[in-house]
Amino acid sequence: MSVSFLPSSRLxxxxxxxxxxxxxxxxLTGGRRSGYLLRPIAGRANPWPRREPARATCWWPQRxxxxxxxxxxxxxxxxxxxxxxxxxxxxxxxTVALWGRVIEHDFGYRAEFGYPQRLRLVCHVCLxxxxxxQAECDVVVRMERGRLLPLCRHHLELTRRCDVRLRSVSPxxxxxxxxxxxxxxxxxxIPELGLSA
Amino acid sequence: MRIGPPKRVIEVDPVETPVPGxxxxxxxxxxxxxxxxxxxxxxxxxxxxxxxAPDTPVKEPAERxx
Numbered sequence: 001m002s003v004s005f006l007p008s009s010r011l012x013x014x015x016x017x018x019x020x021x022x023x024x025x026x027x028l029t030g031g032r033r034s035g036y037l038l039r040p041i042a043g044r045a046n047p048w049p050r051r052e053p054a055r056a057t058c059w060w061p062q063r064x065x066x067x068x069x070x071x072x073x074x075x076x077x078x079x080x081x082x083x084x085x086x087x088x089x090x091x092x093x094x095t096v097a098l099w100g101r102v103i104e105h106d107f108g109y110r111a112e113f114g115y116p117q118r119l120r121l122v123c124h125v126c127l128x129x130x131x132x133x134q135a136e137c138d139v140v141v142r143m144e145r146g147r148l149l150p151l152c153r154h155h156l157e158l159t160r161r162c163d164v165r166l167r168s169v170s171p172x173x174x175x176x177x178x179x180x181x182x183x184x185x186x187x188x189x190i191p192e193l194g195l196s197a
Numbered sequence: 198m199r200i201g202p203p204k205r206v207i208e209v210d211p212v213e214t215p216v217p218g219x220x221x222x223x224x225x226x227x228x229x230x231x232x233x234x235x236x237x238x239x240x241x242x243x244x245x246x247x248x249x250a251p252d253t254p255v256k257e258p259a260e261r262x263x
Contacts (some may be wrong), residue, residue: 012205019215020207051218069203078200097215101208106201111209115216184217 011069011103019097021117022077023108025090028121028140028148028179032170036148038116042087050182053113059101061069067103067110074110076102081125081132083107091140091150092179093132094188120188121150121176133190142167148175 014100026038037047048054056066058073067074075094084093100112127135137150144165150172151159158180159166180187 011203014205015208017210017212019209019211051216053216076200099209099211103206106202108200134210
């Protein structure tokens with residue numbers, strides 16, 4: 001993620017009682033027994049907990065309350081779903097509620113607290129090529145290091161042709177259902193896509 | 198995912214938490230009064246018996262002088 005900065009004194013301050021709704025992408029870890037978990041794409045941050053807010057922390061040596069205006073820390077999200085198209089290999093796309101201290105940027109936010117609101121598994125290759133409206137997936141494959149990757153049938157076949165070793169292949173519908181149940185959220189419906197633009 | 202330069206700082210203090218299943222802080226009812234206020238008038242106490250008339254010394258009639 002790329003963030004550029006301005007002196008904090010130039011930033012306007014405001015308050016509100018309504019959580020901000022933004023867009024975000026995650027990778028997927030876990031399994032049927034332990035439950036599926038959303039994990040940030042960048043870095044090795046902890047998974048987002050189920051049924052409790054994710055809280056931002058800063059790993060910079062001089063720790064401070066997160067997010068800080070002069071740092072890159074915080075829970076990142078973008079203001080429009082089209083900006084997620086170029087995310088590096090996401091497994092899950094969704095809307096997220098942000099609250100606490102939130103720093104608004106030109107194209108998104110860095111927040112203190114966050115919790116997913118609506119989620120959908122996506123084929124990351126289709127997302128990159130066609131956009132979110134045509135990123136439906138059919139299976140979720142488990143890769144060598146335990147990473148879970150949703151794919152459509154076409155890109156599952158291409159992956160097999162490339163001799164990529166897959167540990168298991170599960171129906172996307174069951175993984176999607178258990179992911180939603182774990183976080184107690186609704187699916188991201190297709191007609192909703194693009195409404196925020 | 199690029200989010201560009203910062204524009205403003207927003208302090209978001211939601212009335213309800215956006216996390217499903219997390220209830221707001223439990224409502225604490227006001228403590229009950231130490232003594233309930235009676236709603237029915239108390240029954241009248243037993244009538245106080247009339248105080249006996251003070252013993253009045255019977256004055257013996259003065260002896261007639263013969």
